[in-house]
Amino acid sequence: xxxxxxxxxxxxxxxxxxxxxxxxxxxxxxxxxxxxxxxxxxxxxxxxxxxxxxxxxxxxxxxxxxxxxxxxxxxxxxxxxxxxxxxxxxxxxxxxxxxxxxxxxxxxxxxxxxxxxxxxxxxxxxxxxxxxxxxxxxxxxxxxxxxxxxxxxxxxxxxxxxxxxxxxxxxxxxxxxxxxxxxxxxxxxxxxxxxxxxxxxxxxxxxxxxxxxxxxxxxxxxxxxxxxxxxxxxxxxxxxxxxxxxxxxxxxxxxxxxxxxxxxxxxxxxxxxxxxxxxxxxxxxxxxxxxxxxxxxxxxxxxxxxxxxxxxxxxxxxxxxxxxxxxxxxxxxxxxxxxxxxxxxxxx
Numbered sequence: 001x002x003x004x005x006x007x008x009x010x011x012x013x014x015x016x017x018x019x020x021x022x023x024x025x026x027x028x029x030x031x032x033x034x035x036x037x038x039x040x041x042x043x044x045x046x047x048x049x050x051x052x053x054x055x056x057x058x059x060x061x062x063x064x065x066x067x068x069x070x071x072x073x074x075x076x077x078x079x080x081x082x083x084x085x086x087x088x089x090x091x092x093x094x095x096x097x098x099x100x101x102x103x104x105x106x107x108x109x110x111x112x113x114x115x116x117x118x119x120x121x122x123x124x125x126x127x128x129x130x131x132x133x134x135x136x137x138x139x140x141x142x143x144x145x146x147x148x149x150x151x152x153x154x155x156x157x158x159x160x161x162x163x164x165x166x167x168x169x170x171x172x173x174x175x176x177x178x179x180x181x182x183x184x185x186x187x188x189x190x191x192x193x194x195x196x197x198x199x200x201x202x203x204x205x206x207x208x209x210x211x212x213x214x215x216x217x218x219x220x221x222x223x224x225x226x227x228x229x230x231x232x233x234x235x236x237x238x239x240x241x242x243x244x245x246x247x248x249x250x251x252x253x254x255x256x257x258x259x260x261x262x263x264x265x266x267x268x269x270x271x272x273x274x275x276x277x278x279x280x281x282x283x284x285x286x287x288x289x290x291x292x293x294x295x296x297x298x299x300x301x302x303x304x305x306x307x308x309x310x311x312x313x314x315x316x317x318x319x320x321x322x323x324x325x326x327x328x329x330x331x332x333x334x335x336x337x338x339x340x341x342x343x344x345x346x347x348x
Contacts (some may be wrong), residue, residue, distance in 0.1 A: 005067060012064045015285050019056040021028040022292035023049050029296070029305040036301060041103050043123045045296055047130070051089045053286035059086045059155060060285055066154035067278070073156070076148065082156040083147030084138050091134035091181045093287070098188040098253060099126050100295060104138070105192035108199050137177050146170055152277035171266050178343045182259045189251060195243045200240035250294055254287035 026049045029036060036042050062082055065073040072079055104121075107114045141147050148159040158177075160170045258280040266269045296302045306335060 005273050005278075008275075008282060009064060009067050011282050012067065012285065013196070014058060015282065015289050016056055016060045016064070019052060019060070019285075019289035019292075022289060023053045023056065024186070024298065026292045026296045026302070026308065027053070028309065029149070029302050032309055035306045040118050040123045041100060042122055043120065043127060044096050044099045044103065045275070047127055048093055048291055048295065051093040051096065055086065055089045055285070056286050057095040058082060059089075060288075062261055063153070063281065063285075064148070066156075072149035078265060079149050079156040080142060080145075080147050081156065086136040086155070087147065088155050090284070091177075092130055093291070094181050094185040095133060096127075097132040097247075097291075097295075098185040099123075099130065101192040101247065102126075105196055107251060108196045112204045133180070140173065141177075144169070144173070146173060152272060153273055153281045154274075155198045155281060158262070174226070174262065174266060178259050178263060182255055186248075186251065188249050193247055196239055197240055201324070209241045246294055250287065250290050254290065256282050258284040264299045 025121060026045070029045055030042060030049070031037075058083060062073045074082075103118055106118050109119070110117060146158055146160060148156065150157050150159040158174065160167065261277060261280045265272050
């Protein structure tokens with residue numbers, strides 16, 4: 001193994017550790033806090049978390065094995081099953097992000113009618129479409145033998161090495177698959193979040209006008225207070241833009257290189273190096289490690305839940321320690337040492 005392969009192996013290990021810990025933490029918060037479970041976006045977040053967890057424990061370790069062994073991990077049937085699972089999980093996670101963006105768009109643009117437009121039943125229907133969509137492409141790829149070990153990515157994924165149909169059919173399937181998963185999700189993310197950003201800027205502008213009118217009326221206000229109010233206005237305007245940029249930017253940064261590479265390799269004249277293919281694969285895997293922070297752990301509700309869990313654990317540990325000290329306090333230890341049995345045991 002050269003230095004690049006070693007670096008990629010370490011990168012995959014880091015992604016596995018971060019993805020596993022962060023997604024498990026999101027799942028713990030979901031189970032611990034009943035308020036999170038009551039919210040409609042919690043269903044989309046839960047589906048995204050399960051997809052990331054399954055991808056972390058199934059596909060990522062096998063990619064690491066393929067990197068180390070320089071060959072296919074397991075038999076053909078096993079690799080086909082893993083490739084089917086990767087196609088299903090990746091598609092479901094992309095569509096879950098699109099569903100979360102639609103939910104945020106409805107909540108911001110139609111706040112008064114949000115609870116009537118987006119109910120748990122509606123979220124279940126959206127998740128049902130997500131699973132049917134993902135299962136359709138995964139089953140089609142498996143039936144036509146378009147899944148298997150791909151040396152360029154050192155993983156079991158979409159591949160035409162053992163395809164039972166012609167190359168033209170595989171090209172049509174690949175283009176359609178990425179158009180209806182990555183491109184569709186990207187378009188939905190852009191449309192919904194840009195509309196959310198537009199509404200957020202309108203609200204910020206209204207708040208700024210009210211704040212400036214208040215500052216004008218308060219003639220005797222201290223200059224430092226006035227400066228803090230102006231700085232808060234600037235941070236408020238930047239906060240919405242930063243969040244929207246994070247949602248769309250992480251999606252494009254992680255998935256776009258891999259999808260573009262998969263489309264470019266369909267052309268016979270294009271030559272793609274394995275190092276670039278492995279890097280694109282790692283970027284796609286890194287989305288599973290980024291999602292818990294982008295959609296959950298950085299939100300106030302999840303941070304508060306994590307703090308409550310930690311405080312409860314520390315309090316329980318402190319109570320157990322105090323209880324042990326009461327049961328084995330100085331008087332108990334002295335009595336034990338002064339007992340005849342203890343003295344006899346200490347005698348030479």
